[in-house]
Amino acid sequence: MLLKEVRDTLGTEVFSKEVERAIEKKVRLHFGGQEVYVKQSRPDPDERALAIRAEYNMTNRRELMERYGLGRSAFYKIIKGG
Structure with a gap:
């Protein structure tokens, strides 16, 4: 879902399906099976x-x-x- 949002934002010329697959593969390899905490950013x-x-x-x-x-x-x- 996050990668789809990135593709929608950047466009398919910059973030092609091939690039999406490569990034997804690396993310799954590095974080597969783990719960990843993403800290919320709050304004000053x-x-x-x-x-x-x-x-x-x-x-x-x-x-x-x-x-x-x-x-x-x-x-x-x-x-x-x-």
């Missing part, structure tokens, strides 16, 4: 706070809370600069 908290403050227009609190996965108290803490 300071950058996120700056973005929230920049986007906040006094009427879009709920939208921003949903987009950034924040509760009400965390949202207001960011808005107040905490």
Whole structure:
């Protein structure tokens, strides 16, 4: 599935079926049978706070809370600069 996403993103000229098969073979050889943990990347908290403050227009609190996965108290803490 991941390789399909890469092919869809890069296009078949760059990521041909042959390239996909070669990468899949190497991944299976190296990680076959293992559970692989992929750490989630999270934005820098300071950058996120700056973005929230920049986007906040006094009427879009709920939208921003949903987009950034924040509760009400965390949202207001960011808005107040905490």
